[in-house]
Amino acid sequence: MTTLLNLDALAALDYAGLRHRKPFPWVTFNGLINAESHAQLSREFPARKHFERQEGGRRRHGQRPHDRYYLELTDDASIDDTAREPGFISELDIAPSWQIFMRTLREGPYMREACRVLDLREARLVFAWHIAVAGDEVSPHRDLRRKLATHLFYFNEIPPWTSGCGGETLLLGEKKTLTMRPEFEDFDHHTAISVLGNRSVLFRNSSRAWHGVRPLRLAPGAERRLFSIVFEATASLVPHLLDRVEKIAARPYELLFAPRTQTRE
Numbered sequence: 001m002t003t004l005l006n007l008d009a010l011a012a013l014d015y016a017g018l019r020h021r022k023p024f025p026w027v028t029f030n031g032l033i034n035a036e037s038h039a040q041l042s043r044e045f046p047a048r049k050h051f052e053r054q055e056g057g058r059r060r061h062g063q064r065p066h067d068r069y070y071l072e073l074t075d076d077a078s079i080d081d082t083a084r085e086p087g088f089i090s091e092l093d094i095a096p097s098w099q100i101f102m103r104t105l106r107e108g109p110y111m112r113e114a115c116r117v118l119d120l121r122e123a124r125l126v127f128a129w130h131i132a133v134a135g136d137e138v139s140p141h142r143d144l145r146r147k148l149a150t151h152l153f154y155f156n157e158i159p160p161w162t163s164g165c166g167g168e169t170l171l172l173g174e175k176k177t178l179t180m181r182p183e184f185e186d187f188d189h190h191t192a193i194s195v196l197g198n199r200s201v202l203f204r205n206s207s208r209a210w211h212g213v214r215p216l217r218l219a220p221g222a223e224r225r226l227f228s229i230v231f232e233a234t235a236s237l238v239p240h241l242l243d244r245v246e247k248i249a250a251r252p253y254e255l256l257f258a259p260r261t262q263t264r265e
Contacts, residue, residue: 003034004033004034004037004100004101004104005032005033005034005104005108005110006031006032006033006034007032007109007110007113009029009032010029010032010110010113010114010117011109011113013027013117014116014117015116015117015118015119015204018117018204019119022173022189022191023171023172023173023174023189023191023208023209023210024171024173024203024204024206024208024209025118025203025204025206026171026191026201026202026203026204027117027201027202027203028193028199028200028201028202029199029200029201029202030197030198030199031198032153032198032200033101033153033198033200035198037097037101038155038198040097041097041098041101041155041227042155042157042225044095044097044098045129045155045225046071046089046094046095046098046129048069048131048223050071050086050089050093051069051070051071051086051087051129051131052069052070052071052086052087053068053069054066054067054068054069054070054087055067063139063140063141063181064137064139066137066138066139066141067132067135067136067137068130068131068132068136068138069130069131069132069133070087070128070129070130071087071088071089071128071129071130072087072088072089072126072127072128073088073089073090073091073094073102073126073127073128074088074089074090075090102127105125105127105229106125111125114149114151114202114231115231117202118148118149118202118204118231119204120148120149120231122234123148123149123231123232123233123234124231124232124233124234125229125230125231125232126229126230126232127227127228127229128227128228128230129225129226129227129228130224130225130226130227130228131223131224131225132167132213132216132223132224133216133218133222133223133224134216134217134218134219134220134222135215135216136215136216136224137212137213137214137215137216138211138212138213139181139183139212140170140172140181140182140183140184140186140187140210140211140212141210141211141212142205142207142209142210142211143205143209145205145233146232146233147205147230147231147232147233148204148205148231148232148233149202149203149204149205149230149231150202150203150205150228150229150230150231151200151201151202151228151229151231152169152200152201152202152226152227152228152229153199153200153226153227153228153229154194154195154196154197154198154199154200154225154226155225155226155227156195156196156197156223156224156225156226157196157197158196158197160219160222161196161222164217165216165217165218165219165222165224166213166214166215166216166217167195167213167216167218167224168192168193168194168195168213168214169192169193169195169201169211169212169213170184170190170191170192170193170211170212170213170214171190171191171193171203171210171211172184172187172189172190172191172210172211172212173187173188173189173191173208173210174187174188174189175187175210176188182210184212184214187210195224195226
């Protein structure tokens with residue numbers, strides 16, 4: 001897997017060109033991973049047996065649960081894979097193609113160029129794989145402030161995927177309500193990011209960075225697969241306190257005007 005990343009498109013960007021994008025700073029890439037490497041990573045995507053099924057979990061502002069299969073890379077290589085907690089995997093237990101990809105992201109020019117584009121002085125990279133199946137969704141939300149930015153790489157091909165499956169990542173803007181658990185219809189601006197082929201989307205987290213995925217209309221056995229890179233703050237106390245203040249400040253409005261729980265569409 002030589003020349004794994006084609007970084008010319010990333011090197012040509014800077015934050016000054018992204019900061020005024022609507023609805024918040026974002027950019028998409030087609031072919032950031034070279035085609036041969038993307039095909040191999042897709043073939044060797046971690047098996048679902050390693051993932052934790054996250055379903056019905058409570059969310060920060062009472063939004064509908066983010067149901068999915070989730071697998072995060074852990075730095076702890078001392079635990080045998082058979083004894084590891086579901087939803088975590090060490091670098092030694094993933095395919096060699098993914099091991100090379102991890103090293104390329106950490107040690108090559110990607111980290112430097114991505115931080116430059118995002119206007120980040122420093123960050124810690126958190127790697128995770130996601131699988132979603134029919135009926136799964138991501139209701140509109142903003143990420144916690146410790147997540148400074150996110151880069152999503154998609155691994156979905158036609159066939160078996162079709163345009164009728166849905167699954168686009170929706171970047172949402174111009175929120176028309178004060179509630180912190182809005183519906184998709186509470187936004188005037190929707191930008192749909194295709195999840196097919198060798199595509200990825202990079203976005204900077206902010207108070208405007210609302211996004212989500214409508215319920216999937218997949219055939220039985222089909223999956224929506226992605227790999228996420230989260231650029232996380234190295235010191236999380238201040239972001240955590242700001243999130244707590246926001247949650248407390250939103251509570252009176254939610255209790256008086258917003259429904260106590262969301263329902264599926």
